Amino acid sequence: GGLSFGSFSxxxxxxxxxxxxxxxxxxNGGGGGGGGGGGTNNCDSTGSSGGGGGAGGCGGVRGLGGTGGGGSFGVIAIDSTVVVTASILKGGTGGNGGNGGTGGAGGFAGAGGQGGAYSGSDTQDDGGDGARGGNGGNGGRGGDGGGGGGGPSIGIVCMGTSTTDVSINGSTLTAGTGGAGGASASPGMPGLEAQSVNCPP
Structure with missing residues (x-):
């Protein structure tokens, strides 16, 4: 599933x-059937060939991953000198991650071919019929997509030179509520809840 925090562009x-x-x-494809036996009188009649094996079913289509939820940020500082004084910075509520897609069912296998009938001679017709071919195996189910990560809720995010050029004086930083991760067999993580990310202490 998706993580609790994505990335910035x-x-x-x-x-x-x-x-x-x-x-x-x-x-997998089924095995071919065995050939029929020859006639009992000096094999003067011919056993028929076995039927061909059935084709294997196709594999199921994979489920797509859920999209990550959108984030909520009080301030985003990028390559800037920022001074926060006597203020309250609070993240809102992050968006919920999307559910992962369900993998498709595998295809059904083909049935084996019928064995051929024996070929008799003028004097004897006791050759054996060929055996029916084996059925193919069904295709495997496609895997479910992972749930998208919940959107984060952060008071202030610092990037670039702002990781060292931000000053917070007499202010309150408060995280909001991160979004829920998307549902799946591999669910997404809840969104990150933090006062700040990558900012000076």
Whole structure:
């Protein structure tokens, strides 16, 4: 599932999306049937060939990962000198992560082919019929996508030179409520709740 905090591209927050599931594996083809035996009188009639094995089913399509929830930030400082004095900085409520997609069911396998009928001679027709081919295996189910991470709620985020050029004097930093992670067999994490990230103490 998605993490509790994504990343920034400039001032745009990119949510922590869940990873996609794995595609299901294809089933194996069935084995061919055995050939029929020859006739009992000096094998003067011919046993028929066995039927071909059925094809394996295709693997199920993978589920896609849920999108990460949007974040809520009181202040985003990038490559800036910032002085916060006698203020209250509070994050709001982060967005919930999207649910992971459900993997598709595997395809059904093909049935084995019927064995051929024996070929008789003019004097004897006791050759054996070929055996039916084996059925193929069903395809495997596709894996579920991971749930998206919940959006964070942070009072102030510092990036670039602001990681050392931000001063907070006599102010209150308060985290809000992080968003819930998206549901899945691999659920997303709840969004990070913090007073600040990457800022000077």
């Amino acid at each position: 400039g001032t745009s927050y990119l949510g922590a999306s869940g990873a996609g599931g794995l595609s299901g594996t294809a089933g």
